[in-house]
Amino acid sequence: MASGEQVEPVGDPIERIVELRAQIAHHNRRYHELDDPEISDADYDLLVRELATLEATHADAVPVDSPTQTVGSAPSVAFTPVVHRVAMMSLDNAMDGAELQAWGERLVRAMERLGDVDLSTVAYCCELKIDGVAVALSYEDGVLVSGATRGDGRVGEDVTANLRTLADIPTELGSGAPRRLEVRGEVYLPLSAFEATNAALLAAGQKPYVNPRNTAAGSLRQKDPAVTAQRKLRFWTYQLAEIDGGPGLVSHEASLRYLEGFGFPVNPQVQLLRSLDAALARCQYWVEHRHDLDYDIDGVVVKLDDLALRTRLGSTARAPRWAIAYKFPPEERTTILRDIEVSIGRTGRATPFARLEPVFVGGVTVETATLHNEDQVAAKDVRPGDTVIVRRAGDVIPEVVGAVVSLRPEDSAPWTFPRSCPCPLSTPLVRAEGESDTFCVEAECPYQRAQRLIHFASRGAMDIEGLGERTVQLLIDAGLVNDPADLYGLHAEDLMGFEGWGETSVGNLLRAIEASKTRPLANVLVSFGVRHLGPAAAGALASRFGSIEAIAEARQEELAAVEGVGPIIAATVRTWFDRPTARELLARLAAAGLAPAAPAVSTERPVLAGRSIVVTGALAGFSREEAEAAIVARGGKSPGSVSKKTTAVVVGADPGASKLTKATDLGIPILDEEQFLALLATGELPEPEPEPEPEPEPAPDPSAPT
Numbered sequence: 001m002a003s004g005e006q007v008e009p010v011g012d013p014i015e016r017i018v019e020l021r022a023q024i025a026h027h028n029r030r031y032h033e034l035d036d037p038e039i040s041d042a043d044y045d046l047l048v049r050e051l052a053t054l055e056a057t058h059a060d061a062v063p064v065d066s067p068t069q070t071v072g073s074a075p076s077v078a079f080t081p082v083v084h085r086v087a088m089m090s091l092d093n094a095m096d097g098a099e100l101q102a103w104g105e106r107l108v109r110a111m112e113r114l115g116d117v118d119l120s121t122v123a124y125c126c127e128l129k130i131d132g133v134a135v136a137l138s139y140e141d142g143v144l145v146s147g148a149t150r151g152d153g154r155v156g157e158d159v160t161a162n163l164r165t166l167a168d169i170p171t172e173l174g175s176g177a178p179r180r181l182e183v184r185g186e187v188y189l190p191l192s193a194f195e196a197t198n199a200a201l202l203a204a205g206q207k208p209y210v211n212p213r214n215t216a217a218g219s220l221r222q223k224d225p226a227v228t229a230q231r232k233l234r235f236w237t238y239q240l241a242e243i244d245g246g247p248g249l250v251s252h253e254a255s256l257r258y259l260e261g262f263g264f265p266v267n268p269q270v271q272l273l274r275s276l277d278a279a280l281a282r283c284q285y286w287v288e289h290r291h292d293l294d295y296d297i298d299g300v301v302v303k304l305d306d307l308a309l310r311t312r313l314g315s316t317a318r319a320p321r322w323a324i325a326y327k328f329p330p331e332e333r334t335t336i337l338r339d340i341e342v343s344i345g346r347t348g349r350a351t352p353f354a355r356l357e358p359v360f361v362g363g364v365t366v367e368t369a370t371l372h373n374e375d376q377v378a379a380k381d382v383r384p385g386d387t388v389i390v391r392r393a394g395d396v397i398p399e400v401v402g403a404v405v406s407l408r409p410e411d412s413a414p415w416t417f418p419r420s421c422p423c424p425l426s427t428p429l430v431r432a433e434g435e436s437d438t439f440c441v442e443a444e445c446p447y448q449r450a451q452r453l454i455h456f457a458s459r460g461a462m463d464i465e466g467l468g469e470r471t472v473q474l475l476i477d478a479g480l481v482n483d484p485a486d487l488y489g490l491h492a493e494d495l496m497g498f499e500g501w502g503e504t505s506v507g508n509l510l511r512a513i514e515a516s517k518t519r520p521l522a523n524v525l526v527s528f529g530v531r532h533l534g535p536a537a538a539g540a541l542a543s544r545f546g547s548i549e550a551i552a553e554a555r556q557e558e559l560a561a562v563e564g565v566g567p568i569i570a571a572t573v574r575t576w577f578d579r580p581t582a583r584e585l586l587a588r589l590a591a592a593g594l595a596p597a598a599p600a601v602s603t604e605r606p607v608l609a610g611r612s613i614v615v616t617g618a619l620a621g622f623s624r625e626e627a628e629a630a631i632v633a634r635g636g637k638s639p640g641s642v643s644k645k646t647t648a649v650v651v652g653a654d655p656g657a658s659k660l661t662k663a664t665d666l667g668i669p670i671l672d673e674e675q676f677l678a679l680l681a682t683g684e685l686p687e688p689e690p691e692p693e694p695e696p697e698p699a700p701d702p703s704a705p706t
């Protein structure tokens with residue numbers, strides 16, 4: 001199918017309904033039975049929505065087997081069927097706040113109709129919607145007797161032996177277990193495990209998996225449990241489906257705590273909220289923070305907490321009335337790959353990229369996406385004309401994750417890397433033995449030159465406002481600028497003739513260029529675009545050597561000895577400064593008046609020497625940069641992630657959930673802002689809190705969840 005924008009119904013709506021039902025049935029089979037979907041979830045949701053809208057207005061009777069009335073797909077004959085004692089339903093979706101609100105209003109009306117519900121006590125449970133595979137686990141007398149996939153909701157597939165290999169899933173519940181228990185939840189593959197698997201596959205020249213969900217589904221539906229055991233599958237529990245011979249549980253929250261007592265993993269982000277507004281705020285929080293986690297989530301599930309009320313509200317044919325999935329804007333979509341081209345970067349690296357039929361994904365319209373290097377194109381085997389899956393997650397640059405091979409045109413052929421640079425000089429491209437990247441090594445390559453200038457002027461480098469890609473190209477084409485030093489020789493008269501340029505814009509640009517002469521030394525180093533030299537290592541070199549001249553004269557071993565630099569960066573820095581063209585550029589920049597601001601020499605005592613302090617969340621008295629600078633000024637380090645080597649984690653408002661979880665798991669001290677100030681002053685960590693005295697048992701509050 002095409003790129004997936006909402007398709008306007010054309011022609012006869014009844015014909016379109018028939019067509020949509022067939023299409024959706026086909027996609028159900030690809031997703032649920034073959035674990036190899038042809039379209040993204042977002043494109044699938046659009047088809048189902050279009051069908052539901054048409055059915056609501058045109059179909060007199062909606063058949064019971066319409067995809068709007070059913071769940072999943074028939075179980076595969078490869079597995080023994082398991083009849084679910086309680087149907088495994090789907091969830092209705094809310095695509096935005098207004099749809100969540102509308103669901104809430106429907107719910108309130110339904111509760112009002114019941115006549116005896118005190119609306120002021122209604123509570124909602126907010127949970128992450130884990131993007132994995134739903135399973136049902138049945139226990140008899142505390143022993144796992146069956147584990148099944150959802151299938152069509154009525155009959156699933158027996159994958160007990162495979163589920164037994166997951167350490168997260170208890171096989172025996174121990175004392176106090178009820179006679180019968182059915183627990184449901186989501187099997188998922190952590191992102192770190194998915195990335196490690198794909199990195200290994202790519203390194204071996206093999207086709208990587210498209211996403212963690214499909215990998216999890218494929219891993220779970222293996223004939224050989226030993227294969228499942230090798231994949232690092234995990235499990236989150238989200239529902240107690242049936243219990244016989246256990247305590248009377250009145251709320252969802254209480255049932256999760258009860259299951260947790262038997263060792264079922266319950267996600268720490270489950271939250272009980274007293275209003276739908278609070279639930280919506282929680283959904284919006286997770287739209288921003290979905291990438292803080294080490295697993296994919298595709299939304300937030302909002303559930304009514306009261307179990308008796310749930311039973312009274314009941315379900316439609318495919319989903320309960322008491323829950324809704326707030327779906328996130330999609331980060332994966334399918335579209336057509338028009339062509340593959342290579343772009344030339346400032347170091348000459350030739351990066352293949354996809355020209356795509358425009359597609360709205362991750363909040364923006366994407367027309368190009370990186371393909372990284374020659375081997376990745378070959379391993380993914382994406383070809384011009386293919387339907388491809390495009391991903392744009394958070395701020396990460398868009399990427400083509402793979403092709404839908406079943407939709408490949410018959411005449412397609414594998415793509416081959418071009419032999420020469422796409423620039424007018426057409427110099428042969430070079431790929432060194434054992435390297436994955438291909439380079440244009442022509443010193444005069446105009447594409448590299450333009451990229452070097454764009455990089456020089458960019459925010460993290462000389463930060464010359466108004467000197468973007470278009471202006472750089474204009475200056476090069478006019479023959480005014482060849483390298484960064486030429487920028488400092490520009491005069492107003494040179495620029496006044498350009499179309500659309502007036503005194504103001506010319507003045508602004510010249511002032512911005514002038515202002516860049518005193519940028520900090522670290523930024524100047526970054527602006528040279530030395531391979532591997534990023535802002536952190538540039539900062540370390542600037543602090544250690546204090547001037548361009550001192551770095552230019554330093555021996556490679558001296559460079560490598562600087563903390564955060566190392567032998568690889570030291571080698572590329574040395575090579576760069578040794579090039580005659582670089583020496584000449586430096587001399588011309590100095591002559592033009594470039595005078596980098598020397599880094600501030602720290603006057604703080606090095607009370608944090610050798611310590612590693614991670615900061616997460618917003619602090620009241622520091623920006624993130626200020627907090628990190630305060631740590632570095634005292635001899636410490638402030639990396640972006642928590643590890644065994646972390647000394648302490650400073651936590652502000654809205655901290656990254658994964659950092660917090662990891663710190664807790666590793667037993668790393670967690671400091672608030674006040675304790676952080678004390679640490680900066682003294683270098684001492686606060687005394688650990690003493691174990692709290694057991695509190696006297698409070699009188700039971702009948703309205704409180706247990």
Ligand code: IVH
Nearest residue numbers: 089090091127128129130134186238301320
């Ligand atoms: S509750 C009656 N809670 O989403 C439905 N489902 O589209 C009970 N899912 O089949 C499901 N995380 O595979 C629930 N915290 C969560 C979930 C969750 C993921 C999946 C589940 C379900 C699908 C519905």
